[in-house]
Amino acid sequence: MSPTEAAPLRSAPRAAAAPLIEARKVTRILPGIVPTTLVHGIDLAISSNEFVAITGPSGSGKSSLLYLLGLLDLPTSGEVLIRGQETSSMPEEDRAHARLTMLGFVFQFHFLLPEFTVLENVMLPMRALGRLSQADMRTRAGELLGSLGLGDHTSKRPDQLSGGQRQRVAVARALANEPPVILADEPTGSLDSKASEQVFELLRDLVEKKGKTVVAVTHDLDMANRMHREIKLIDGAVVTDEFQVRR
């Protein structure tokens, strides 16, 4: 049994047939002398096993929406639901627990902890969850890294790896607790075309072979066209939400 199957969220029963992630009239306004609206009135639902691209021009609110869906930020109004459970009113500890068990993040930059080895970085979410023994964590982290072609680099530090390798380690770390959803913010934005393609294939395999849901913010329209669904934002609002024929 995976950690997520054991306890998806701390406090509420799983809603039957509910979308995995749902946004209802989500608005996020940054306070200030001149308040800035990042996103407004977003309605969307993402189900299991979807491969979703969020696209749009710079400043359109793509990353803001991703952070709201990933419970890293709180909406000014509206609701974000994970498996039918409203999350905005949750205590911070429960939101952190939901991130730990339900969501995996991959950022444009790898954001690995520089003092820790590759293996230790991947083990970090597992250690925070604390459900596996130390030996089991090491085994699982080793297997994950092996499946991503990094089996020979487990004892290296992040600065000893190439950009593509680091990003794959970041993917492995995102998968450490077997979350059903991977949220990726420009995952190939800092990579060359070859490494970008490797990471894209990796994400697609997660959806097609492992049944995960991947939501990725991207500028790369070619990449977006190869995904199941494209949600396009302009000025913080959804302008198109299309399911694409090609898989």
Place this chain on the structure above:
Amino acid sequence: MNLILDIAWTHVRGRVRQTGFAIAGVATGVGFSIMMASLMQGSQNDFTQRLINTLPHITVSDDRRTPPKQPAESFFAAAEIHGLTPEARRPGIKNPLASAAALEAWVPGAIAPSVRVPAIVRYASQDVAITVVGIDPRREALVSDLPKQLRGGITLSVLYRATNAIIVGDGLAAKIGSRPGANITLQTSEGMRLNAQVVGLFHSGVRGIDERTAYVLVKTGQILSRQTGLINEFRLRLSDPMISREIAARIEQDTTYKSVSWQESNEDLLNSFIIRNIIMFAVVGAILLVASFGTYNIISTITHEKARDIAIMKSLGLSESTVRSIFVVEASIIGIAGAIAGFVLGYLLCIALGTVTIKSPFMDADHLPMAYTYTHYLLAGAVALGSSVIAGYQPARKAARGNPVEIIRGAT
């Protein structure tokens, strides 16, 4: 907890120089606090010990705290009494031998009877008011350190060597210009004059005693007071000087004679120790507070430098309390390491200070008196650890509460 410790240790280890300075700051605070506490406590102990050794632990005199009740007061509900004249002659302790035996039966210590007579010493045109104490040389050693305080290798038996032999304090001898062998004159307020021969000097270390006290045989004291068989004082030395107050109270209750413990007779001095201790703790607290600023600084720096890592950890699902704990643990590591290093530094400073040679007209000791007690270490360590944790908590709290999105967006 393992994860928290692991990350905290990694952060601290990754900044050797900064962490070293923070630890050195705490260690310096702890070390100097221990040294100061040791010095203050040492001088206080030394002084107290000197008081305890020099003075009898309890003095029972033939006085009473309240004047005796007049017969008229017993017969009438209200009585106005005029013209009472105090007894010119001291009454002395009734049945002194029986009383002393009764006390010896239960008091844990030794008792020596004595005669205390105020007198004026005259020598070479100098008049100095002193207290002459008539003692029994064989029992004196049981109740005071006088035998050890004698100068020139003499013993108390010198009092038997001459008629009206007298041992005077070296301060008094210097004041009147006498030396052993000199013949001095003692005169009491009742007009009794007595020639006495100085047979020795003593030095107690307490100026008031060295300049104003002389010892003679009990018999000589009785002659000086013109009262044969007079014993007006019992001096007691207890096995535990700290119970003097309780024993004195019981003696007074049993005998009705005024019974004064060494604590009571030095109440003002002992009260001044409380003020000294308050000053000491204030200074020690200030030193440790300054040291805690170093901890605050290092934790603030680490949280600032690690803002991105904090955001990532939060995005991975580590809670605010976990992130906060990481930095509080880091502060604790600095506090503990600083305290341990401070213990070593403090001990070395105490040893070094204890070897310093001093010459002071106010002290007999030739080295600074230091007190070695684990409570100084525990106290300084606890304050250092506590202040480090408090210093680390504020930046840790701020860092844990930060919005990870702002940091992730800015971390390009």
